[in-house]
Amino acid sequence: MNxxxxxxxxxxxxxxxxxxxxxxxxxxxxxxxLVDSFLGNEPLADSVNxxxxxxxxxxxxxxxxLMLKHGAVAGNPQEALESLSSKVGLxxxxxxxxxxxxxxxxxxxxxxxxxxxxxxxxxxxxxxxPIAS
Amino acid sequence: MQKLFILYxxxxxxxxxxxxxxxxxxxxFELKFIPSRSPEAHRQLxxxxxxxxSNELIAVSEDGAVYQGPAAFIICLYALxxxxxxxxxxxxxxxxxxxxxxxxxxxxxxxxxSKWLRKSNDGEIARxxxxxxxxxxxxxxxxxxxxxxxxxxxxx
Numbered sequence: 001m002n003x004x005x006x007x008x009x010x011x012x013x014x015x016x017x018x019x020x021x022x023x024x025x026x027x028x029x030x031x032x033x034l035v036d037s038f039l040g041n042e043p044l045a046d047s048v049n050x051x052x053x054x055x056x057x058x059x060x061x062x063x064x065x066l067m068l069k070h071g072a073v074a075g076n077p078q079e080a081l082e083s084l085s086s087k088v089g090l091x092x093x094x095x096x097x098x099x100x101x102x103x104x105x106x107x108x109x110x111x112x113x114x115x116x117x118x119x120x121x122x123x124x125x126x127x128x129x130p131i132a133s
Numbered sequence: 134m135q136k137l138f139i140l141y142x143x144x145x146x147x148x149x150x151x152x153x154x155x156x157x158x159x160x161x162f163e164l165k166f167i168p169s170r171s172p173e174a175h176r177q178l179x180x181x182x183x184x185x186x187s188n189e190l191i192a193v194s195e196d197g198a199v200y201q202g203p204a205a206f207i208i209c210l211y212a213l214x215x216x217x218x219x220x221x222x223x224x225x226x227x228x229x230x231x232x233x234x235x236x237x238x239x240x241x242x243x244x245x246x247s248k249w250l251r252k253s254n255d256g257e258i259a260r261x262x263x264x265x266x267x268x269x270x271x272x273x274x275x276x277x278x279x280x281x282x283x284x285x286x287x288x289x
Contacts, residue, residue, distance in 0.1 A: 115217050115218060116161070118211075118217065118221070120134065120194075120198075120200075120207075120208060120211055121207060121211060121220055121221050121224035122200060122203075122204040122207045122208065122224050122229075123204075124194075124198035124199050124200055124204075125184075125199055125200060125201050125204060126183075126184060126199040126201075127197045127198060127199060128178050128179065128180040128181050128184075128193060128197045128199055129179060129180065129197050130138065130177060130178050130193060130195060130196075130197055131176065131177055131178075131179065
């Protein structure tokens with residue numbers, strides 16, 4: 001039964017490694033989006049970035065560990081390898097889904113931030129000199 | 134933009150309702166309401182007299198840019214956090230002439246209208262509103278606008 005334990009351990013190692021890789025990608029490249037969305041406020045961007053990454057890890061590691069025992073228990077090494085492949089495949093799909101969801105969130109935040117910088121959509125029809133009060 | 138002076142007709146019910154609605158909305162910057170053609174307006178904004186003759190809503194930014202009529206309604210929406218995106222859409226050529234009616238619809242917050250506005254394209258909205266006169270200073274012309282919306286919904 002060594003092969004079953006080997007399969008389980010391989011699944012966990014591969015899945016966690018993939019999760020860490022995607023999380024680090026999002027953390028590094030998402031920061032630029034967030035700094036822009038928060039109008040250059042880097043401490044705020046870093047804070048939100050970190051919070052998003054924590055949420056990402058929680059959901060994905062949770063999914064990975066829950067799915068360990070999912071499906072029929074493999075009866076032989078061949079079935080074990082097939083099971084490993086399916087499980088890792090599912091993890092990748094979920095990671096992909098979470099990745100695009102994160103991008104969606106970044107884009108919405110950025111759009112809201114850009115709205116703040118938006119100039120008036122109409123041109124003035126004249127000019128006066130207001131008295132500063 | 135850091136501040137907006139809004140000159141409104143203090144005798145006009147529509148204007149007063151608009152002012153009240155604007156005051157209650159979260160805004161990106163300060164909105165200062167001054168009755169149009171008042172000594173206060175002439176003192177604070179010297180030179181504004183020549184724009185006041187047309188009796189339309191006037192908005193003036195802190196650096197003196199004057200917006201009149203439909204453009205003034207658009208700038209008022211632009212000032213509001215929840216409606217800046219709307220101001221971008223409503224400033225498009227087909228919809229700009231109907232800015233006053235649009236402002237009436239938005240400030241009355243009729244459910245169903247915002248859905249109609251979101252779902253229809255500019256041409257459809259313009260065609261529906263062509264038959265609606267702009268809100269008068271007395272009663273709001275909501276019945277006409279409601280009919281326009283109904284027609285658009287049944288035609289869709």
